[in-house]
Amino acid sequence: MSTRSSGPDLPVRRIDRILAYMALGLTILSIVCFFAVIIARPLGVEDFTTGVWPLIVVLPLLALPIAFVMIVVLLVMSFVRRSRANKGA
Template identity: 70%
Template sequence: MSTRTPGGDIPIRRLDRILAFMSLGLAVLSIGCFVAVIIARPAGVTDFTEGLWPVVALLPLIALPVAFLMIVALLIMTFVRRARANRGN
């Protein structure tokens, strides 16, 4: 069992919220674009070189790894902050 720190919970910083919401937004946008490409191929959209389709097809390749790295950075920052708070008590 873990023990609670006497000082209470650690406050959530603005940077933590920004990273969390940006990573969530990128992941949702990437999955939406991935689903759009999956639906567009059987629907007959064979030319993915015109219009907005190149961006829609390329976005999941870039945004999902970036979202994953942002989540990892958020976890590392949280663990470091909690370790510093526990060390100070």
């Protein structure tokens, strides 16, 4: 069982908030694009090589790994910050 320090919680930094919201936004956008591709086929879209469809098809392939890396960076930054705060207390 872990013990909790009696001191106040650490404030959330701006970079933490930005990384969290960007990762969330990229994940939601990727999921929406993924479902758009799934739904487009039964609706009669035959050609995914014209218009905005190439972007919609490729976006989840790029955005999901980027969002994952952002979440890992956010976790590492949080662990380092908490470790430094606990050493100082």
